[in-house]
Amino acid sequence: MPIELFISGKNWRLSLAELTAYLKAREIKFEINFFSKEFFTLTFENRLETSVIDALGGTIKIGEEKTKFSTKIVKEAFFDRKKQSQKQLAELLASSGLVDEMDKSAEKLFFGVSIYSSENMWHPLSGNIQRFIGSKVKDELSDHEKKSKFMGFGKDRKLAQLSHVEVLKKNLVETKSEVLLCISKEETWVARTVAVHNPFEFQKRDVYKPIQRTIFGMPPRLARIMVNLSACTPGKVLLDPFCGVGTVLQEALLARANVVGVDVNPWCVNASNENLEWIRREYNLQNAEFRLLQGDVGKLAEKVGQETIDCIVTEPDLGPALRQVPTGPYAEKIIQKLEPLFFGLAEQAYKVLKKDGRLVLVTPYIITRSGHSVSMPIAEKLEKTGFKLVKPFSEEMFAKNARDHEELVSMRSLVEVDERHKISRQIHICQK
Numbered sequence: 001m002p003i004e005l006f007i008s009g010k011n012w013r014l015s016l017a018e019l020t021a022y023l024k025a026r027e028i029k030f031e032i033n034f035f036s037k038e039f040f041t042l043t044f045e046n047r048l049e050t051s052v053i054d055a056l057g058g059t060i061k062i063g064e065e066k067t068k069f070s071t072k073i074v075k076e077a078f079f080d081r082k083k084q085s086q087k088q089l090a091e092l093l094a095s096s097g098l099v100d101e102m103d104k105s106a107e108k109l110f111f112g113v114s115i116y117s118s119e120n121m122w123h124p125l126s127g128n129i130q131r132f133i134g135s136k137v138k139d140e141l142s143d144h145e146k147k148s149k150f151m152g153f154g155k156d157r158k159l160a161q162l163s164h165v166e167v168l169k170k171n172l173v174e175t176k177s178e179v180l181l182c183i184s185k186e187e188t189w190v191a192r193t194v195a196v197h198n199p200f201e202f203q204k205r206d207v208y209k210p211i212q213r214t215i216f217g218m219p220p221r222l223a224r225i226m227v228n229l230s231a232c233t234p235g236k237v238l239l240d241p242f243c244g245v246g247t248v249l250q251e252a253l254l255a256r257a258n259v260v261g262v263d264v265n266p267w268c269v270n271a272s273n274e275n276l277e278w279i280r281r282e283y284n285l286q287n288a289e290f291r292l293l294q295g296d297v298g299k300l301a302e303k304v305g306q307e308t309i310d311c312i313v314t315e316p317d318l319g320p321a322l323r324q325v326p327t328g329p330y331a332e333k334i335i336q337k338l339e340p341l342f343f344g345l346a347e348q349a350y351k352v353l354k355k356d357g358r359l360v361l362v363t364p365y366i367i368t369r370s371g372h373s374v375s376m377p378i379a380e381k382l383e384k385t386g387f388k389l390v391k392p393f394s395e396e397m398f399a400k401n402a403r404d405h406e407e408l409v410s411m412r413s414l415v416e417v418d419e420r421h422k423i424s425r426q427i428h429i430c431q432k
Ligand SMILES: C[S@@+](CC[C@H](N)C(=O)[O-])C[C@H]1O[C@@H](n2cnc3c(N)ncnc32)[C@H](O)[C@@H]1O
Pocket: 216, 217, 218, 241, 242, 243, 244, 245, 246, 247, 248, 262, 263, 264, 265, 268, 295, 296, 297, 298, 314, 315, 316, 317, 318, 341
C-alpha cells in the first residue's frame, strides 16, 4: 500500500489536523503511521492525487516513499562514521530507483536533497548527510553519463532543507529531482517530492486582492486550513457570519463551496463583494455562487434562514490590538467582554446549521505576562447549546503500531500562536 510523506508547515498539529479532516471529508482511507514536528507518514489504499497540495493551507511538500530502513544505519554512518554503514546506505539509495526516475532530458540536471528529522539531535549533522546523499546521486547520474548540478546551500543555513520556493523555481517536482530523507527515532524514509506548496498563490490572494484590512486580517493559509477543518466539500453551503473583507469566504469559494457572508459593517459587505468578484475572475470560477448580507449576528437565523447552512467558519472580534503582553487580570477582562458576542453566535449558529453541520470557530487565546494562558470557556457553551465537540484527532486515524499519539487524541482544540500579535487564536471544531 502506498506510503506518502507530508512535510508540515510551522504549526504541525494544525497541519496534521487539516490534512486528516480533508481526507475524512472526502472518504479517502488513510492511516497515520508516524508523526513529528517536521513530517508525517500516512498509508493510503491508492496514491493520493498530487493536486491535493493546492487545497491544503498547512502542507509544504508531499513525497512518495521510495525506500525505508532502520535509523540505526544512518546513526552508524554519521555519528559513528562507520564506513560499512555508509556503504550500506549508498547501496540502499542506489536500489531505491530514485535516480532512475529523474528526468534526464535537459543537458544538465538540477537536483536537490532535503533532510527532515523528528529529533533535533540530527540538525547539526544534516548538512553532512545532505552532502553525502548529494554526492551519491551525482555519482550515479554520471554513471548514466548525465551532467548534473547539486543544489547546495549557503553556510548560514540552519537546516539542510530546500524551501518550497527553491523547489518550485528549479522545477524539481516536474523533473523528479528532489530527494527527501526523513529520519525518525527508529525508521528512516527516502522519498521523492511529488508536490510542493505554492506560496505565491496564497500571497497573491493576501496582498493583491482589491480590498485589504491588515489589522483584522486572517492569512489565507489559515483561512484555508479552517475551511478544511469544517469538512467543506464542493457544493456545500459555507457561512462566515463575521466575514470582514472575505478571507474565509474566498478560500471557501476556491474549495468550490457556495458561500454566504454576513457582517454588521456595510463597508465590509461591500469589500467582501469586491474581493469575491476578483477571486471569481482571477480563478475562472464563473459558476461560483456567493451571497453577502449586512446584519448583526444576533439576527443570523432571520437573515440566512434556519437549517440552511452546511459549514460555518468564522473568526469574530478577538479583542483590541495590544502594544504589550497583558497581565492576567487584563486578559481575563478582554475575554469576558467578548463572551456575549461569542455566546450569541453559538446559539444562532446552532439554528442556521443543518443537522451534522460543522462550526469552526476562532476564540481569543492570550498568553499573559506571567506566561499563563487565558482562554474563553466556549466549549462548555457550545455543548450547552447542543453542539458535540469534534476532537481534531481520533484513535482510529492511527495505525495499530503508531506511537505516542495519546496527547493528540486528547486534544479538544488547536492553538495558533502568531508572534506578531499579543492575542493568539484558539480553534474549536463542533458539530450539530
Ligand atoms: C476579525 S474580523 C473578521 C476577519 C475576517 N476573518 C477576514 O479575514 O477578513 C471580525 C468582523 O466581525 C464584524 N462584526 C463585529 N461585530 C459583529 C456583529 N455583532 N455581527 C456581525 N458582524 C460583526 C466586524 O465588522 C469585523 O468585520
